[in-house]
Amino acid sequence: MKHPLGVILAGGQATRMGGGDKGLLPLGSGTILSHVIDRLEPQVAGLALNANGDPARFAHLNLPVIADSIDGFAGPLSGVLAGLDWAATQGASHIVTAAADTPFFPCDLVPRLLQAAEDAGTQIALSRTPDGRHPTFGLWPTVLRDDLRAALNDGLRKVVLWTDQHGCATAAFPDDSAFFNVNTPQDLVQAEHML
Numbered sequence: 001m002k003h004p005l006g007v008i009l010a011g012g013q014a015t016r017m018g019g020g021d022k023g024l025l026p027l028g029s030g031t032i033l034s035h036v037i038d039r040l041e042p043q044v045a046g047l048a049l050n051a052n053g054d055p056a057r058f059a060h061l062n063l064p065v066i067a068d069s070i071d072g073f074a075g076p077l078s079g080v081l082a083g084l085d086w087a088a089t090q091g092a093s094h095i096v097t098a099a100a101d102t103p104f105f106p107c108d109l110v111p112r113l114l115q116a117a118e119d120a121g122t123q124i125a126l127s128r129t130p131d132g133r134h135p136t137f138g139l140w141p142t143v144l145r146d147d148l149r150a151a152l153n154d155g156l157r158k159v160v161l162w163t164d165q166h167g168c169a170t171a172a173f174p175d176d177s178a179f180f181n182v183n184t185p186q187d188l189v190q191a192e193h194m195l
């Protein structure tokens with residue numbers, strides 16, 4: 001498996017945060033998103049941001065911004081599909097996704113996902129901690145993008161329902177707090193304390 005591309009999932013509505021882009025909220029000396037970029041960029045061959053609406057608000061990041069192709073906020077799998085469609089245009093066989101609201105995810109996310117997929121002989125891998133699986137931190141094959149598109153058009157929304165249909169490895173990480181995600185203003189305060 002070649003070095004994958006990275007796609008940051010920022011296509012949600014952030015309702016618990018009151019709307020807007022959670023990723024652009026300040027955290028430490030940067031933003032939540034800048035922490036995510038700093039962690040993912042060194043691990044991948046290239047990086048894009050999945051987000052909906054006017055891409056100009058992310059222009060300062062100098063990243064390709066790719067929108068969902070499925071209408072109506074169909075959930076993170078819709079962002080995975082957008083990422084896979086972008087990866088196909090780049091000739092890439094796989095992407096790794098990371099959620100834009102999770103600033104402390106592991107710096108060895110990508111090698112561990114790749115290793116888990118290789119060990120299990122699967123094309124898909126998801127991250128897991130003692131608390132459970134983290135479906136927005138995964139390895140996804142470009143070759144399954146039309147299958148995913150069909151599943152989304154059929155109304156499938158739950159990530160693990162789709163991954164488990166295709167065989168899915170899990171990369172185990174010991175620390176739940178590495179996948180702490182910022183959903184509410186209170187979470188943002190907590191994230192500041194975790195820096």
Ligand SMILES: Nc1nc2c(ncn2[C@@H]2O[C@H](COP(=O)(O)OP(=O)(O)OP(=O)(O)O)[C@@H](O)[C@H]2O)c(=O)[nH]1
Nearest residue numbers: 009010011012013014015016073074075076079099
């Ligand atoms: N592309 C895309 N990504 C989504 C969508 N919904 C959620 N996500 C992403 O999936 C991850 C987890 O999202 P959630 O926490 O469930 O949703 P959210 O929009 O971030 O926040 P809430 O609206 O408060 O639930 C985040 O990276 C979101 O950006 C969607 O409809 N499209």
